Amino acid sequence: MSGFNKVVTSYQAAMAGLTDNMTVIAGGFGLCGIPENLIEEIKRKGTKGLTIVSNNCGVDDFGLGRLLSDHQIAKIVASYVGENAEFERQMMSGELEVELTPQGTLAEKMRAGGAGIPAFYTATGYGTPVGEGKEQRSFNGRDYILEESIRGDFAIVKAWKADTYGNLVYRKTARNFNPMAATAGKITVAEVEEIVEPGMLDPDQIHTPGIYVDRVIQGTFEKRIEQRTVRASL
Amino acid sequence: MSGFNKVVTSYQAAMAGLTDNMTVIAGGFGLCGIPENLIEEIKRKGTKGLTIVSNNCGVDDFGLGRLLSDHQIAKIVASYVGENAEFERQMMSGELEVELTPQGTLAEKMRAGGAGIPAFYTATGYGTPVGEGKEQRSFNGRDYILEESIRGDFAIVKAWKADTYGNLVYRKTARNFNPMAATAGKITVAEVEEIVEPGMLDPDQIHTPGIYVDRVIQGTFEKRIEQRTVRASL
Amino acid sequence: MALTREQMAQRVAQELADGYYVNLGIGIPTLVANYVPDDIDVMLQSENGLLGMGEFPTEEELDADLINAGKQTVTMATGASIFSSAESFAMIRGGHVDLTVLGAFEVDVNGNIASYMIPGKLIKGMGGAMDLVAGADNIIVTMTHASKHGESKLLSNCSLPLTGKNCIKKVLTDLAYLEIKEGKFHLLEYAPGVSIEQIQSLTEGELVISDNVREMKIA
């Protein structure tokens, strides 16, 4: 009866098997919904030559940005460099290979990777640098480009709650890329705020079925806010 | 403030604008989660020459099967004929054009239609009659076929609850094809068991965001069971 | 003696492992659920959008909104999840299901399978079968070894329209358990009381007797 228990109790165990030059797909948008402790574990391990697939690369001192200082990342597939100075510097200097990918295409490439769709057509990027070198094709009089799917050796995601079987529920916009990332890893690791017993989550309301998840760990999170915007209380 | 109120109060209004020779995408699997009253309204209207896209075609006297007797359906795109005798008869006699489509490909074609993906590759159907006449292509040493997306003039779906803005929640396996169908109609009509005020549904738990839904109607449902299988109570 | 349907299901169940996500087709495959060993736990995937299919409901539990891919009313097991058909086939197509068991009319030495159509006679449609055989790495086909008229269903080339190409590696019939590789059927196990000669005579495609061939064990 233990075959579905995905719970691990150390971050070392959570990221066991990650080795140099692997591809890691990470959930999160900006600093929201990022697997912050799993990223820290990658930093601690010192794994090098990684290809990271993630919408952003964190900030200089938090999130995936933490892997830049020790040059652990060889290549990143992302839609937005954002306000990460070290990311921009490494990209400009050529130390870091960057494949800028439109946000929607990136999400769809992850989903396709998990769903056994090797490639799909999209109008996004047609006639732009993103479309260069890619097949172009017309359907019903409109032009599209061919985009191939992405899979990772690891996928690392952050959810709100999990049951021990790895069923996941996300909270608010911390969902973002996490559900697709979770489907696209050969090994998918989820860190969560709370682990409950199977049967405690409503089957109708599970965002990521446990079949996609190999390991679950309960963590504590800083949840740093990137742009703290507030209005006056009444 | 009324711009998002999608509620209509008659089935005539729900299906207004449906005319001969249109394409209708319908949610449901077998008789589970089918928009039974919307189908009845199509029967009442007597619209002809329809192309129906649906996993099944109901049974002879319930669901989409009801549209067969008056020959309202010219063509059906489905994965399973099942135990519908009149469907099988019309298909064999050539009265009804049938495009047999694998279940997963059908679901993905609907999703792609709603998501602005004109076509995608899948291994499903490669080397079979389904792949005949379709482009074949190899990715990473495996063979795939190209499948194009589907959109409908109308999409008709059945949900459990809606708010007046058209946000939908499905119940158990009555979800099936409904979420994809809902995205793929130029006009999407949802019939539901209960309509609540906006704010009453948890935003994290909405299966179909209201942006996809044009009309919502509250109905009463027979919910016929196709294979009644029970075990003895203790 | 040829295996009964129940015995075939029992033999397939020996291939289950703890923690497997399994899709069982209609017919004999469905019976496999009755023989899951006590010391392991599997979750059944039903392609209409349910992971963690439970037993049939009591009269009190009966729910028209909860069916399996065979359209039978079912219940949910503890830890079940519900999802759309697109998500369900993302799972299947993406290779996330550990074992798929389904029936067939014919298989051949190249791992081709025909299971959904007999031209002019039977057109039920492929349902999810084409996705299942294309998506799974680990598939067991269950069927009788030969038709009632003694015609082999293990062929050099399938004669019926294919459900999938080069995708079947394991076949359990009422007479034998076979592996398909390098363009041949490899006999791994014979049913108790069935002779290798009998299997040979009912196998039209090239048959190789495995070095380790043994009598099948049915509990």
Added chain:
Amino acid sequence: MALTREQMAQRVAQELADGYYVNLGIGIPTLVANYVPDDIDVMLQSENGLLGMGEFPTEEELDADLINAGKQTVTMATGASIFSSAESFAMIRGGHVDLTVLGAFEVDVNGNIASYMIPGKLIKGMGGAMDLVAGADNIIVTMTHASKHGESKLLSNCSLPLTGKNCIKKVLTDLAYLEIKEGKFHLLEYAPGVSIEQIQSLTEGELVISDNVREMKIA
């Protein structure tokens, strides 16, 4: 007088209609939300996975798990829904959003837009902009008509790498509201106190003065 950023937002807000689902980009587009007419209701789509973005939170409401595409903390409006990035861009790419407003560095007479990159200088990435311009039928680009050095941003041919091709039909600058069709800019409205000659001199791409050209009305 050239419009202020606030006035530009006010003019764009006049294009809103009751029941519109709207995606507002970062910068001037974001300000449009402040000028939604009282008698209509719109829902703001934020491409990180929120339909029904509300105002900024109070200190008490602040939630790190609830941000918009600009990474600002926000709240949810009544009737909001949350979804994944794949679902969000399914909405966008599938053409379900009624109006998209976004900034640009340049647009040209063929409806091309450049907005994400200045080679050698600025590489922030395209984020969702390429999907937004490819997916929407109804897009308004907001930007200043010319650079601080007086170089036109309304060109015969965009000089910077494109965000999208043949996709922009409406441009609101600090000087004018223009439509792009048949390979030309069509001047529909001029900002109060701005002369048509001034607009002409700052428009490098071919400019046609619409028969119905009128002074822009800002409430």
